[in-house]
Amino acid sequence: MAELTKKSIGGFLAKQGILVAFLVFMVVFAIANPRFIDIDNISGVIRSSAILGVMALGVTFVVIGGNLDLSVGSMMSFSTIVVLDLHDKIGPALAIPGMFAMTLCLGAFIGFLVGYLKLNSLIVTLGMLSAIHGLTLTYSGGQNMDIADKQNTWFDFFGQGSMLGIPVPILIFALLAAGLSLVLSKTPFGRKVYAVGGNGTAATFSGIPRARVVFMTYILSSFCVATAGLIQASRSLGSQNTVGQGLELEVLAAVILGGASLLGGSGTVFKTVIGVLILGFIQNGLLLMGLAFYAQYVVTWVIIILAVWLDIAAKRGRLWSPIA
Amino acid sequence: MSTQTPALRLEGIVKTFPGVRALDGVSFSVMPGEVHALMGENGAGKSTLMKVLGGIYQPDEGQIFIAEDATVMSSPLQAKSKGVVFIHQELSLADELSVAENIYLGELPRKSLGRVDWEKLYAQTDDILKTLNVGFNARTKVGDLSIANQQMVEIARALTVEPRAVIFDEPTASLTDAEKVVLFEVIADLQSRDVGVIYISHRMEEIFKITDRISVLRDGQYRGTLNTKETNEEEVTQLMIGRKLDLSRNEMTHSLGPVALEVRNLSCGKLFENVSFTVREGEVVGFYGLVGAGRTEIAETIFGLREPSGGEILLDGEGVTVHSPADAIARGISLVPEDRKGQGLVLGMNCRDNMTLPQVDDMTAGPFVSDGAEIAIFDQYRDKLDIRTPGWRQMVGNLSGGNQQKIVIGKWLSMHPKVLIVDEPTRGIDVGSKSEIHNLIRELAAQGYAVIVISSEMPEVLHVSDRIVAMYAGKVTREFTAAEVTEDGLIQAISGL
Ligand SMILES: Nc1ncnc2c1ncn2[C@@H]1O[C@H](COP(=O)(O)OP(=O)(O)OP(=O)(O)O)[C@@H](O)[C@H]1O
Ligand SMILES: [Mg+2]
Numbered sequence: 124m125a126e127l128t129k130k131s132i133g134g135f136l137a138k139q140g141i142l143v144a145f146l147v148f149m150v151v152f153a154i155a156n157p158r159f160i161d162i163d164n165i166s167g168v169i170r171s172s173a174i175l176g177v178m179a180l181g182v183t184f185v186v187i188g189g190n191l192d193l194s195v196g197s198m199m200s201f202s203t204i205v206v207l208d209l210h211d212k213i214g215p216a217l218a219i220p221g222m223f224a225m226t227l228c229l230g231a232f233i234g235f236l237v238g239y240l241k242l243n244s245l246i247v248t249l250g251m252l253s254a255i256h257g258l259t260l261t262y263s264g265g266q267n268m269d270i271a272d273k274q275n276t277w278f279d280f281f282g283q284g285s286m287l288g289i290p291v292p293i294l295i296f297a298l299l300a301a302g303l304s305l306v307l308s309k310t311p312f313g314r315k316v317y318a319v320g321g322n323g324t325a326a327t328f329s330g331i332p333r334a335r336v337v338f339m340t341y342i343l344s345s346f347c348v349a350t351a352g353l354i355q356a357s358r359s360l361g362s363q364n365t366v367g368q369g370l371e372l373e374v375l376a377a378v379i380l381g382g383a384s385l386l387g388g389s390g391t392v393f394k395t396v397i398g399v400l401i402l403g404f405i406q407n408g409l410l411l412m413g414l415a416f417y418a419q420y421v422v423t424w425v426i427i428i429l430a431v432w433l434d435i436a437a438k439r440g441r442l443w444s445p446i447a
Numbered sequence: 448m449s450t451q452t453p454a455l456r457l458e459g460i461v462k463t464f465p466g467v468r469a470l471d472g473v474s475f476s477v478m479p480g481e482v483h484a485l486m487g488e489n490g491a492g493k494s495t496l497m498k499v500l501g502g503i504y505q506p507d508e509g510q511i512f513i514a515e516d517a518t519v520m521s522s523p524l525q526a527k528s529k530g531v532v533f534i535h536q537e538l539s540l541a542d543e544l545s546v547a548e549n550i551y552l553g554e555l556p557r558k559s560l561g562r563v564d565w566e567k568l569y570a571q572t573d574d575i576l577k578t579l580n581v582g583f584n585a586r587t588k589v590g591d592l593s594i595a596n597q598q599m600v601e602i603a604r605a606l607t608v609e610p611r612a613v614i615f616d617e618p619t620a621s622l623t624d625a626e627k628v629v630l631f632e633v634i635a636d637l638q639s640r641d642v643g644v645i646y647i648s649h650r651m652e653e654i655f656k657i658t659d660r661i662s663v664l665r666d667g668q669y670r671g672t673l674n675t676k677e678t679n680e681e682e683v684t685q686l687m688i689g690r691k692l693d694l695s696r697n698e699m700t701h702s703l704g705p706v707a708l709e710v711r712n713l714s715c716g717k718l719f720e721n722v723s724f725t726v727r728e729g730e731v732v733g734f735y736g737l738v739g740a741g742r743t744e745i746a747e748t749i750f751g752l753r754e755p756s757g758g759e760i761l762l763d764g765e766g767v768t769v770h771s772p773a774d775a776i777a778r779g780i781s782l783v784p785e786d787r788k789g790q791g792l793v794l795g796m797n798c799r800d801n802m803t804l805p806q807v808d809d810m811t812a813g814p815f816v817s818d819g820a821e822i823a824i825f826d827q828y829r830d831k832l833d834i835r836t837p838g839w840r841q842m843v844g845n846l847s848g849g850n851q852q853k854i855v856i857g858k859w860l861s862m863h864p865k866v867l868i869v870d871e872p873t874r875g876i877d878v879g880s881k882s883e884i885h886n887l888i889r890e891l892a893a894q895g896y897a898v899i900v901i902s903s904e905m906p907e908v909l910h911v912s913d914r915i916v917a918m919y920a921g922k923v924t925r926e927f928t929a930a931e932v933t934e935d936g937l938i939q940a941i942s943g944l
Contacts, residue, residue: 321793
């Protein structure tokens with residue numbers, strides 16, 4: 124009997140390991156520095172994680188479908204610059220849908236290359252990372268983009284507003300996470316994403332149009348990027364051409380940390396949200412401990428490596444398994 | 448024999464998985480120079496027992512003795528170093544590597560500075576391959592080999608050490624008759640070298656041909672051991688499933704409906720040429736031939752996976768072009784593919800989701816997939832096919848091989864197709880379930896389905912078919928009705944004589 128409970132605890136740890144690690148981590152930091160669990164601090168962390176989080180939601184679909192998306196960072200810069208520029212030219216009410224349309228076009232292009240032309244997603248999106256950066260610079264002429272009249276616009280609502288006492292970025296993140304979680308776990312489309320990423324051949328034999336499913340994951344990803352760009356632009360009302368630089372790796376780290384396998388076929392929206400929060404709280408905890416913020420780049424890298432390692436170790440059943 | 452020490456002995460082995468007691472105190476031993484069959488229904492625990500022996504799983508209780516020395520098998524490599532070699536049921540080869548690299552994976556011969564000694568590697572490998580009489584060499588990429596040949600690579604792996612015991616887990620499931628002969632020679636050779644052989648199979652005729660003793664497992668428990676010479680199929684079956692089976696030929700005839708599927712002069716490059724046949728509603732047509740005769744390719748063409756280079760496909764008398772599997776499914780065609788792991792299942796997905804995958808679009812309530820409707824389908828086919836799983840949430844990859852196959856069959860039966868094509872439907876399925884699946888096929892036909900059964904097992908084809916199409920090297924050589932077919936006639940027709 125005693126053995127049985129021991130085993131079920133082990134099983135629970137293996138399944139919910141990421142959640143447990145998160146809680147342990149929170150407790151340790153909270154003891155080290157009580158300010159860490161201050162409600163203002165927590166809300167601050169979640170708010171600053173919202174942009175990363177929104178992007179990670181879309182990338183979760185791409186990764187479960189068996190592909191990568193490294194273009195989200197520079198695509199987010201693009202969205203931000205475009206919406207700020209259009210804001211002064213055609214007004215916010217038109218700027219927002221205009222920016223979404225342009226970003227979705229980029230997503231559709233990537234989806235076409237990866238889904239219909241069957242090009243390797245790593246190469247395609249890595250290439251798009253720099254191509255979109257070039258596009259952004261061309262669009263802006265290399266200048267920072269600013270809204271002329273920052274006082275008299277309702278555009279700051281998405282990044283700075285709050286409803287029912289909750290900051291709007293958190294609200295957007297939560298709603299989008301809830302919605303996409305339903306899409307992934309409850310709709311036929313979500314099921315097909317798992318099938319395509321889990322075993323593409325079996326998906327084909329089941330009559331699933333793989334190319335279309337992959338295409339749709341990139342559309343979804345670009346939609347999330349556009350949303351993140353909107354929050355970013357609205358928060359700062361002005362931006363450099365490089366605001367999203369490096370985010371693609373953090374996004375990927377959050378997704379993997381949440382337990383989605385890079386091989387495709389596994390992961391959930393909920394786990395990605397946990398991954399995003401872990402990343403946010405770790406970075407925040409380190410800041411509170413007095414580490415310079417650029418130490419975060421190194422820390423993020425360490426976290427990615429750890430997460431990938433644990434993912435592989437869980438599959439092979441052992442930590443140490445060198446290439447023969 | 449009883450005075451000898453066993454090559455290997457397992458005692459009181461217990462192994463549990465969440466929700467499953469896979470092994471419940473099993474004891475088992477194999478003598479040097481003996482071929483010992485391990486039999487039991489799908490999910491009885493055969494593979495699990497062997498994985499414990501091969502160091503892949505650690506038992507919860509019980510002990511392993513090698514030549515009466517208690518031993519702990521901590522890993523497959525360690526088991527191999529102790530002379531216990533395991534040839535798996537599910538192939539586990541690296542497609543991108545050469546045959547030689549696969550065979551010596553983890554123990555490649557080295558030169559100074561840890562460089563791989565390729566010359567030696569290839570030479571050693573070719574020596575082993577020569578004894579197996581295969582048509583490929585050490586440098587061939589494994590991904591380019593047929594499933595049968597990949598199986599031979601697995602076998603070659605076993606021959607790299609001086610083994611004390613070799614475990615074959617359903618080795619013949621995808622071998623041709625000629626390849627089986629080679630395999631049996633290999634086994635006889637091992638036997639003469641005093642190696643203990645453990646042989647798992649659902650095929651009675653093999654068991655009676657090559658084994659000395661038969662041990663039976665049922666629901667994770669040891670049921671007894673019989674001397675092969677002193678027993679018969681009935682007794683073994685009785686021990687395995689607790690009842691008798693009907694192994695007769697199909698003599699049932701019922702009235703046939705109109706032609707559901709007609710194929711006229713269908714060709715696909717060199718894979719098959721000028722193939723013509725019809726299948727009527729209510730009819731089971733068996734396709735018999737050797738592996739590589741083009742039967743699977745015909746099925747894939749009808750299912751929209753290959754583009755024909757000539758000829759016509761007619762459904763209900765109307766010419767159609769099937770562009771994709773989705774198209775085929777919409778027209779009421781189902782295909783149970785031959786490779787369950789590669790083509791039939793998403794192993795990381797649960798049982799229910801796998802089963803309902805082709806029809807997930809039609810199972811919605813509002814925008815969402817309806818849990819209830821899905822579970823209803825799963826429950827229905829779990830009962831109908833007797834699928835052993837702790838519940839629909841179980842990942843398909845955790846099921847026993849035979850139960851995985853049943854999930855694939857359930858997946859396509861639940862589509863209620865007009866034309867059902869099954870490619871090697873009972874590969875890896877135990878005798879009890881096999882006859883259930885055969886009965887099910889007959890039953891479906893009686894209900895008016897048009898069924899094509901592709902099989903390399905003659906008893907199966909004879910048992911289920913109303914008509915048999917024999918193929919050789921991409922061409923239809925002859926057609927038989929169930930009444931006129933003889934075994935000799937069939938053998939001639941598929942050998943191109
Ligand atoms: N890794 C696992 N996790 C959970 N359950 C498992 C796992 N491996 C095996 N099982 C369960 O243990 C039982 C025994 O499985 P096993 O593969 O040993 O059957 P088998 O006798 O080899 O059947 P078959 O003839 O179909 O190959 C089955 O119910 C199976 O679902
Ligand atoms: Mg098995």
